[in-house]
Amino acid sequence: MKLLLGVPALAVAVYVFAATLPEAPTGFDNKTNGMVDDATHAADQERFDEVEGVTEGLGPLYNAQSCRECHQNPTSGGASQISELRVGHRGPGGKFQNPEISIARGTEIIKARSLVNDRAICPNSAFPSAEIQERVPDSEKIRTFRVSVSLLGDGFVEAVPDQTFVDLAREQCQNSHHKICGQVLYVPIVEAPGQTGVGRFGWKDQHASLLSFSADAYLNEMGVTSRLQPDEVTALCNTAPEPNDKTDADGLSDVDRFARFMRATEAPPRDAQLAVTPKARQGAELFNKVGCDQCHVQTLTTAPAGTQVNGGTVTISAALAEKQFHPYGDFLLHDVGTGDGVVQSMTEHYGKRMYQISWKNLSIRDYESTANKMRTAPLWGVRMRSRLMHDGASVTLLEAILRHRGEAARVTRKFERLKSSEKEALLEFLRSL
Template sequence: MPYEFLRAQERKMIFKAAPLVCGVAVVALLTLTPASSQNGSKKATVPEQQFPEAPAAFDNKSNGTVDDATHAADQGKFDEIENVGDGLGPLYNAQSCRECHQNPTSGAGSQVSELRVGHLGPNRRFENPNIPIARGAEIIMGRTLVNDRAICPSAAFPDTEIQQRVPDSETVRTTRISVNALGDGFVEAVADQTLVDLAREQCRNSHRRVCGLVVYVPIVEAPGRAGVGRFGWKDQHASLLSFSGDAYLNEMGITNVLFPDEVTKLCNTVNEPNDKPGSDGLSDVDHFARFIRASKAPPRDRTLANTPAAMRGSELFDKIGCAVCHVRSLTTAPAGTKINGDQFTIPAALGSKTFHPFSDFLLHDVGTGDGIVIPTVEHYGRVTRRMPREATLENFQRTENRLRTAPLWGVRFHTRLMHDGVTVTLRDAILRHAGESSQATRDFRRLGPKDQDAVLEFLRSL
């Protein structure tokens, strides 16, 4: 969708920082060498107007990566209800992808939240929880997620109690709102180096007051390879296939080729992996990833965006420093670039496209950190020589109180805001920002009532 509703002076260079920057906290930047061949553009300041716009719409049509019929079939897989016979559970949160990604259409955000917990060890470092099930007969370990549902007791297992309950020992507790997935094919197609350069530029321009944290995470479909994380509230995944496989196991309890082991063997009656390739050679997780890759980006409310108030708010959004982290525009790597450990080649429909997520997809401390550390590389298996040496527990511990900058595209459909969903108005969301974003929050407070309302009107147009 053209960005004709923005004034010419609002067209920003991708990494141009605002005059006022957010906050005082200094976040370490991991300047690692990418393990994948994802290199993309070497220049971080290419004007967005040189590249075609990524298509944006809530029309359930393909962005051109596949034809509309294939996209509709993939959406059918995304929307499909899973049952116990399909491998649902034994522990799970939802019965379909759409259940957590559906407002206003399949793949978008929702008001559904999940529960994550943990505790601090003797060294005051975060540790994953120990959740007893089956009256203490088994302990669920190795993950922070606590599933809200279980398939037992059931007719087949009337005396097996596997419902998870958080014990008092798990004192680090948070909820996380399900994220939007529409347009994430363009996010995946951004070169690793682009995000690294963005973090460096951001840190330099702010005199180290705002420094997005880059983390390298395992690409599960490419064992021993790593990429810059960009999906999930902790940037815990670099690829959409990894993201899909993780969600299929942990949110629905469906084992798959990427995540073949059940969380618990109790009440398990379906052989692993539950998700097997169909006649087309593709498994469900392949269809999920292809559906997301072919989705269009969330569009603006063009009517509202054209109003004087929203255009004034857009200017103020930059002036007070919000755009330092909520970056307006990014451009994808060229078509033909191999990414995700050489497992995916960017097609023409995704290559060299400018899109407008209003996020840098980096981790920041904005004073709302949930205390949860993303899984270390050991969670996914042995580290090989192709994994960045710096992808260690020490660096993953730095994610404890940092969260991915929430993309603001489609925010007008979010009734619950921030990572935990406990904030319900846009004004309160702004005022809740602290840490690195403290200066921007103070500058918003200094605006007159009319200008504050203009910023809010701009956000309502996203």
């Protein structure tokens, strides 16, 4: 279909090339994709699953005690129903502003983050009068939930060269006559000061590196500081020495192990029984025919072995190199009419010290233009999700599709015009992913 519509020769060449590359391994069986041995992977997973307590540095403000608590379905690294809360308001010129949340009876103001932590370790027996629970002030009229996502197979996503996303955005925009133009966002690689990469992780593409994401999540979801995120959100009722995350006998700290765990995961597998049914196959064709695949791109390929990514801090190993995988996503930011108005906070994601460094290609203006955009949700493993879209507010696949407006409006209209048996086939295809 696409070929008939005159996709440039380069895209055809890439497609043919991709078809000859080996497939990334898939499975919900806790096995490694080959980047490390199974014993190492199991040990890394133990850290990812580990429940942290106050003495290990949990909090003072936090959302949950372990990575697995939010990334679990159907196995460690998957998604879950748990959502987090983000708020803010519009300031001068209509720009998004982070909230100022007062804690400890107004004696401290938490600033520069849109995340509102749902839990706190105090009051407790050591600090019986420390009232540090965050609550949303009435002034914060922009509110959204962000549901947890799966990170299985993300090592392959990290191994896609930046240029692939830049080319994808350009071709998509040309082929759709400027109706669908995904945004590439350059984001800091926290472990490579000054270096940036094309953001691909999180609902807003706020990270390009799984190590950067690990340190961000450890601090903001669990309150655990690390060498990459050494500053606590508040010093109140905090006792564990910084950074909380210490190096072990192997010279690795928890954030290194989380990153290695994620990099070594297999990609989500299809439902093999459903995938081969005539109905799901018809649905796959219709998915492309109505144009869902313009954003939900079926196949991406990883860089050759030895390629350096993440500002030169990671060298792509043979297990991840030159594989094709099927995320059904372009990892670009789009306005599909669901935008929550939130611009990701620099300090929250890259640390209080990020302003001491000048970052290549970093553009505050580009960040601001993302307020009403979301990353195309990759649809691999979508059958394991009970709540859909960034806010988890769509509970059926049909509702999620019908919410697509903005850049996706024409595609949604085409979907709406399908016969009901065709719509059902397309949904069956999604249930096989």
